[in-house]
Amino acid sequence: AQTVTQSQPEMSVQEAETVTLSCTYDTSESDYYLFWYKQPPSRQMILVIRQEAYKQQNATENRFSVNFQKAAKSFSLKISDSQLGDAAMYFCAYRTYSGGGADGLTFGKGTHLIIQP
């Protein structure tokens, strides 16, 4: 089974600065998908960004970008120009190529991001 590790339980950043959240994973597969989800106090998990393992180009969504290092099995999230609304729990997730079932999707334990005004 795959494992996902988020080594930073909590991170703090000043508003307007850049922060990077780390995520590493363990897998023997060559094809898979990686996701970052955001969970604000409203509890709803919101998809931030996703990456297909076969793509070398790092995914980008506005102020959010990833640094995907396949050989190192690392998938960090960079948030540029941090805003107060970015404060949330961030979860890294791994999904197998086939996708389904209990082993199809694995979440890390999350990183609590605090934005200092």
Place this chain on the structure above:
Amino acid sequence: GAGVSQSPSNKVTEKGKDVELRCDPISGHTALYWYRQSLGQGLEFLIYFQGNSAPDKSGLPSDRFSAERTGGSVSTLTIQRTQQEDSAVYLCASSLGQFGISPLHFGNGTRLTVT
């Protein structure tokens, strides 16, 4: 609907009572997941439905937990004889298919408190 809908939003129950939590997925989504999230923790997989296939129940923590999905749409998670350790947020998610690139869309969850 536009998103995944869960009800109730909050539920307080006495120890030993049964509770039912409802999830209405996005129309057309064949895959449906239930997760449990204890305070400040990550997501614990409970059960997975894919189309008309038999559900993957491997994550259910005990036989007090059960779930069904009627007509391939609405799902109900039932917890019998609730215990205090069942207190958590229960999240439902759906996706377009079982293929890996299909992201999960989550509801707002049901916060269950067992007193």
